[in-house]
Amino acid sequence: MSGADAIAEFDSVGLRYGTGAEVLKDLDLRLLRGGFTYLTGASGAGKTSLLKLLYLAQRPTRGRIRLFGEELSHAPRAALPGFRRRIGVVFQDFRLVRHLSAFDNVALPLRIARRPESEIAVSVRELLEWVGLADRSAAHPPTLSGGEQQRVAIARAVVGHPELLVADEPTGNVDADMAKRLLHLFERLNELGTTVLVATHDLSLIAATKGAQLMRLDGGQLVDPTGLLRHPPPRTRAAG
Numbered sequence: 001m002s003g004a005d006a007i008a009e010f011d012s013v014g015l016r017y018g019t020g021a022e023v024l025k026d027l028d029l030r031l032l033r034g035g036f037t038y039l040t041g042a043s044g045a046g047k048t049s050l051l052k053l054l055y056l057a058q059r060p061t062r063g064r065i066r067l068f069g070e071e072l073s074h075a076p077r078a079a080l081p082g083f084r085r086r087i088g089v090v091f092q093d094f095r096l097v098r099h100l101s102a103f104d105n106v107a108l109p110l111r112i113a114r115r116p117e118s119e120i121a122v123s124v125r126e127l128l129e130w131v132g133l134a135d136r137s138a139a140h141p142p143t144l145s146g147g148e149q150q151r152v153a154i155a156r157a158v159v160g161h162p163e164l165l166v167a168d169e170p171t172g173n174v175d176a177d178m179a180k181r182l183l184h185l186f187e188r189l190n191e192l193g194t195t196v197l198v199a200t201h202d203l204s205l206i207a208a209t210k211g212a213q214l215m216r217l218d219g220g221q222l223v224d225p226t227g228l229l230r231h232p233p234p235r236t237r238a239a240g
């Protein structure tokens with residue numbers, strides 16, 4: 001398989017914070033375009049750190065990352081916002097804008113993309129309904145429960161149909177029925193072409209997703225239960 005089929009590739013990637021020990025070691029991985037992947041691992045294993053590398057909140061301390069076919073270490077800083085706009089992120093701590101309503105938080109990526117307000121209104125309403133918050137669209141984040149904030153964060157991450165969706169424990173604050181509904185949303189987005197990576201401890205979620213790839217982090221290293229990772233990475237590159 002050629003590099004052109006991968007939306008992201010890690011080649012011997014390591015990460016340390018400051019002068020501490022490496023929290024991620026020798027990561028070789030490949031996220032296939034259009035794939036659905038779960039990332040598991042004990043608390044502190046490095047899941048959030050790996051996701052941060054993918055959504056460009058951290059740079060690796062060694063190794064190489066290719067994203068959307070581009071080598072990140074060669075990309076100028078000015079190119080990074082362009083990459084980020086292609087990625088939807090559900091942060092573990094939600095990161096909603098406090099002074100904006102739930103509606104306006106979800107609308108943000110579409111407004112940044114300068115989509116017409118009429119289209120924004122339809123998309124945002126549809127998503128708020130899907131995540132069970134149609135009647136809370138005017139509410140501000142501080143007045144929402146943790147689970148409600150998480151659902152707004154998910155709606156915001158998916159509303160622009162990103163090429164890559166990265167979600168950190170996206171069902172950590174919701175009940176089993178809502179988790180199923182949110183999983184269905186991710187699957188639908190995946191069917192429409194979004195590559196999905198979900199970090200989770202929720203084994204029932206993983207069991208419910210047919211055909212998903214599973215990666216596990218253990219002590220900062222990737223264990224590969226489904227045998228789909230790349231060891232070692234291919235050196236060939238497809239033309240174009």
Ligand SMILES: Nc1ncnc2c1ncn2[C@@H]1O[C@H](COP(=O)(O)OP(=O)(O)OP(=O)(O)O)[C@@H](O)[C@H]1O
Pocket residue numbers: 017020023041042043044045046047048049050
């Ligand atoms: N900004 C930081 N500065 C220093 N160390 C950090 C920082 N962020 C994470 N770490 C350390 O890196 C290691 C991996 O943390 P990370 O948050 O990636 O794990 P995780 O698998 O996502 O954990 P959890 O499931 O509890 O969210 C931990 O030892 C953590 O203490």
